[in-house]
Amino acid sequence: MNEVLNIIEDQISTYHQKVINLARAAENSISVLNIDNKTQQLRDDKIICDLFEGNAPYRPRYILPDYEKFMKHGSKFLDLKAPEDIWEATNSLLILYKNTPSITSFPVYLGSLDELLEPFVKDIDESEAYKAIKLFLTHIDRTLTDSFCHANIGPKDTITGRLILKAEKELQNSIPNFTLKYNKNTSDDFTIEAIKTSLEVAKPSFANDDMFSSELGNNYAIASCYNGLPIGGGSYTLVRLNLAGLAKKADDFEDFISFVLPETVKLQASYINERIRFLVDESGFFQSSFLVREGLISQDRFTAMFGMVGLAECVNHFVDSSSQQNRFGYSKNAENLGLKIMDVMQKEVNKFDSKYCQVTNNNFVLHAQVGISDDHGITPGCRIPIGDEPDLHKQMITEAKFHKYFPSGIGNIYPFEPTAKKNPEAILDVLKGAFKIGMRYFSVHSSDADVIRISGYLVKKSEIEKLNKGKQVLRDTVALGQGAVDCLNVLERKVRK
Numbered sequence: 001m002n003e004v005l006n007i008i009e010d011q012i013s014t015y016h017q018k019v020i021n022l023a024r025a026a027e028n029s030i031s032v033l034n035i036d037n038k039t040q041q042l043r044d045d046k047i048i049c050d051l052f053e054g055n056a057p058y059r060p061r062y063i064l065p066d067y068e069k070f071m072k073h074g075s076k077f078l079d080l081k082a083p084e085d086i087w088e089a090t091n092s093l094l095i096l097y098k099n100t101p102s103i104t105s106f107p108v109y110l111g112s113l114d115e116l117l118e119p120f121v122k123d124i125d126e127s128e129a130y131k132a133i134k135l136f137l138t139h140i141d142r143t144l145t146d147s148f149c150h151a152n153i154g155p156k157d158t159i160t161g162r163l164i165l166k167a168e169k170e171l172q173n174s175i176p177n178f179t180l181k182y183n184k185n186t187s188d189d190f191t192i193e194a195i196k197t198s199l200e201v202a203k204p205s206f207a208n209d210d211m212f213s214s215e216l217g218n219n220y221a222i223a224s225c226y227n228g229l230p231i232g233g234g235s236y237t238l239v240r241l242n243l244a245g246l247a248k249k250a251d252d253f254e255d256f257i258s259f260v261l262p263e264t265v266k267l268q269a270s271y272i273n274e275r276i277r278f279l280v281d282e283s284g285f286f287q288s289s290f291l292v293r294e295g296l297i298s299q300d301r302f303t304a305m306f307g308m309v310g311l312a313e314c315v316n317h318f319v320d321s322s323s324q325q326n327r328f329g330y331s332k333n334a335e336n337l338g339l340k341i342m343d344v345m346q347k348e349v350n351k352f353d354s355k356y357c358q359v360t361n362n363n364f365v366l367h368a369q370v371g372i373s374d375d376h377g378i379t380p381g382c383r384i385p386i387g388d389e390p391d392l393h394k395q396m397i398t399e400a401k402f403h404k405y406f407p408s409g410i411g412n413i414y415p416f417e418p419t420a421k422k423n424p425e426a427i428l429d430v431l432k433g434a435f436k437i438g439m440r441y442f443s444v445h446s447s448d449a450d451v452i453r454i455s456g457y458l459v460k461k462s463e464i465e466k467l468n469k470g471k472q473v474l475r476d477t478v479a480l481g482q483g484a485v486d487c488l489n490v491l492e493r494k495v496r497k
Contacts, residue, residue: 051240090133396437
């Protein structure tokens with residue numbers, strides 16, 4: 001009751017933020033999951049973390065509706081016919097967004113917007129199309145006030161894609177997040193326009209389309225932070241393993257790799273499956289959702305994400321990390337330890353069979369988790385820690401070696417000084433080189449930008465400053481960004497020339 005009263009009396013949270021927090025408090029007031037003592041102890045020790053999903057899963061964490069089907073047929077439940085012009089198209093999408101749940105209570109995937117809107121754009125005056133797109137994006141930023149809302153463009157160069165890039169640069173909004181799917185057929189000119197926009201507003205990021213599609217098929221999308229998932233499905237849940245904390249429970253590296261890690265993976269996998277079991281078999285979500293009835297999502301298109309963080313700290317725990325030359329990002333031995341850890345983790349995760357994850361061969365998919373706001377001394381995924389970054393090419397060569405393990409997402413962020421805006425072609429060369437050596441996902445922004453990429457989501461530095469002064473902010477993820485600035489030192493990333 002004290003928690004509920006504290007939420008009600010909070011004068012910094014907005015009304016809608018209070019409503020969401022009250023709902024979370026209600027969900028967490030009950031216990032419905034079967035959790036064994038060993039797993040619960042690991043949860044208490046913050047080794048296994050369900051990332052605030054709540055005690056009673058009643059909706060999948062990430063839902064990726066088939067928006068293309070929606071645009072062709074409309075929705076009986078929402079009483080919407082198939083749109084016939086740009087205004088009906090954007091209006092229909094906004095209505096569906098408001099009726100698509102997720103763990104954040106906001107949609108985490110907004111569709112491949114250039115493909116969805118291109119049929120309505122190509123035959124009208126460009127000024128009208130641009131006005132519609134700007135209003136559409138502004139509406140999203142002001143009403144879907146969570147930076148995990150994510151849209152895709154590319155790999156094709158389209159009129160709509162270019163108008164979106166132009167609008168994002170002008171509007172300077174932190175929501176929605178964007179990814180450009182990039183492959184060998186994506187034009188250099190279109191990509192350069194995307195890079196120019198990214199240097200201004202930290203979006204779009206760039207996904208290695210060939211890599212994602214080879215693993216997930218062509219019918220995939222990037223959602224939330226940088227999560228590759230099946231369209232028409234998504235992910236039931238994301239639970240992460242804190243390798244930095246787990247390393248301290250082992251006697252030495254051999255004990256860690258042979259016993260501690262395999263046992264913990266097994267326990268986390270069982271916990272993930274228990275969360276799915278309740279969601280599928282007891283919550284009634286898939287039996288009651290209009291998204292299922294109308295074929296916009298299907299349970300057999302859902303998987304689950306086995307997340308991890310803190311590889312760098314885990315490796316550094318087992319080497320003489322007092323000297324930089326021995327640490328992750330600098331030492332070949334440290335790199336090999338990291339790869340061995342990932343080999344074992346991948347093997348152990350794939351041993352676990354889940355009947356609920358047909359779309360990924362009854363296996364969970366690995367995910368390099370971006371961290372949470374109260375992480376201390378824990379680096380997201382397989383990144384090299386902030387403040388310890390080597391030269392750009394060395395950092396990218398090291399980090400790229402770990403991207404192959406994560407079909408559901410891993411990303412790296414490289415801030416550039418403002419002079420990079422004069423030479424986006426150079427960053428295009430870096431991007432091409434990164435994908436050539438196996439990098440899955442690539443993000444850049446300028447060090448002088450207000451909109452920055454915190455880890456996988458976007459926040460305005462100016463809004464963090466407002467929150468620091470005790471003022472209300474519209475977007476709820478600013479609080480997460482504030483914590484990441486304080487705990488993860490995200491404003492201190494090495495700026496590249």
